[in-house]
Amino acid sequence: MASPRSQFIELIEQGAIPVEKIGDALKAAKITPDARAWRTFIDHLLLWLGGLALAFALMFFVAYNWNDIGRFAKFGAVEGLVVLAIVAYCRFAEHAVAGKVSLLVATICLGVLLALFGQTYQTGADPWQLFFTWAMLMLPWAIIGRFPAIWILWVALINTSIVLYYQTFRGIFGFMYDDETGMLWLLFIFNTLLLVAWEFLAAKAWQWLAERWAPRLLAIGSGVPLTWLVLHSIFTHGETSFLPGLAWVTWLAVMYFIYRRVTPDLFMLAGCCLSVITVSISFFGEHLLQRNSSGGFLFLSLLVIGMGAGSAFWLKTVHQELQS
Template identity: 55%
Template sequence: MSTDHQRIIRLVEQGHIPGDKLEQALSVSGVYPDSRAWRTFIDHLFLWLGGLALAFAVLFFVAYNWSELGRLFRFALVEVLVIAAIVGYWKLGTERMAGKVALLGATICLGVLLALYGQTYQTGADPWQLFFNWSLLILPWVVVGRFAPLWLVWLMLLNLSTLLYFQTFPGAFGMLLSYWDTGMYWMLFLLNTLALVLWEWAATRWSFMNQRWAIRLVALGSGYTITWLALISIVENALTEPAGLLAGIIWLIWLAGMGGIYRYRIRDLFMLTGGSLSAIVVVTTFLARHMLEGDPVGAFLLLALVVMGAGSGSLIWLKRLYREWQT
């Protein structure tokens, strides 16, 4: 719900605007989009869909016609499109949406070019190197582009390269990060948590980074990995071991940090909802791990009551916070 929408709702609740005039007030204030706003939205939607379709069409065209296309033609096709997209970004305007779509298309085509090079010359490089080198090469474009979705693409490539690296070298950093070879989850947690902290800081300095939907996606990556690590330590019954205890402590610190920051400083209900969900999942798993060894019927009944009670309590707390923030 937008700030203007919330302000109109408060005026209605305070009696300054009659209830039957709510729709008219929302239309006059611009909360409800008019025909011009809808045209702009549809124009941007088709622009994005067209740009992405064109970029991925290059990949599918080269892959489908691999045997019919010569080596020189394949490279020339992709390289020309990369150059054309960069020129389009410059000609269309660096601050216009069309220019940013062109830059995103160039980013995707560059990945196609790297994959084409590796497939043509059979360099023997591991898959993680493709995504890591891709992220390094597009970093100048990401910085110059000043566009939050490009930063998300860059972060996604780092996540993919980390994931593929640990699939190639399963024992990498195992002794340092975890007892159960969960180094991949620790690295992903550290990467996304650091990205979340830096993104929140950047959002206070540059307006183009102040995109809550993008920040929330990064927070999902951080929350998912630390919650999974906490669940592993519970399922493996390893909370008494150093690695399991560390996972539990880090999860508690993460949960307290998310609650404190997004309760008192930034005020984001989505983040608090994610933290509540993580707490419910971890606590329920902990209880199930120790209760299902006895009477499973009674344990399932009690666990159901715990989940319903925790979910209801979280909902009441979040609604109370919302009303508190509106006053």
């Protein structure tokens, strides 16, 4: 969706607005903010900055005195924060933003509480257990909260615990693949399932899922591990499994079908282009550069240019199609 600003720029570039009237036109088209908009902006800015300054002041003070604060005081403080945040959430039931912020703060304080617990009582727990427990405990709040940011936090926590788990153990698939690929497969499957669920629910059921940044992040979480798996199979000489390549091609086909035909989203398509370029360059690079040929470099250079230009052309075409 073109922003008012870019539309205005286009009008100027076509010469539709006389040069001497551009200043007035900016105001008429509401590109330049009027006094009311400025007032609101400065109001919010001062509020956020002042609030952040106070919050950071408190944190720095606590950090400075950390070693001198007693054990119970620390626990009491953090638990108090959690309770306060929940109370704030209940209080701000009508004000959407304040309520969301309060719930998010409560969730973060929950994590701080768990970390404090682990640090104080030296339970010997592994790092991944911290994140996993945190994710499980915050799940009810995410379900009640019903806004994308808190669910993305949950997804991030699960992803982190998966990564940390594989750093500690060999996983269930340890006998089939080595550590890294098992972790990548798990990440890919988890994030893809969530992406599918999210898009499906956003389309059929809940309006609050409609913000695009969240599924885009999930798509990144889905695409990056898969691309990495394919790169891994390219660069590892012992691997003869075609599974990553097959999964990758299937993923591309499905992404194309959904995000070109069903619910168009340029960001997803751009991400797919990036994945294709990366894999192609790696594939040809691996096979051509072994012999130290200068021609190989030239070919790769032209390949990147060609694929980059091709992607740009295609994406621009899709973009224009979406706008008309």
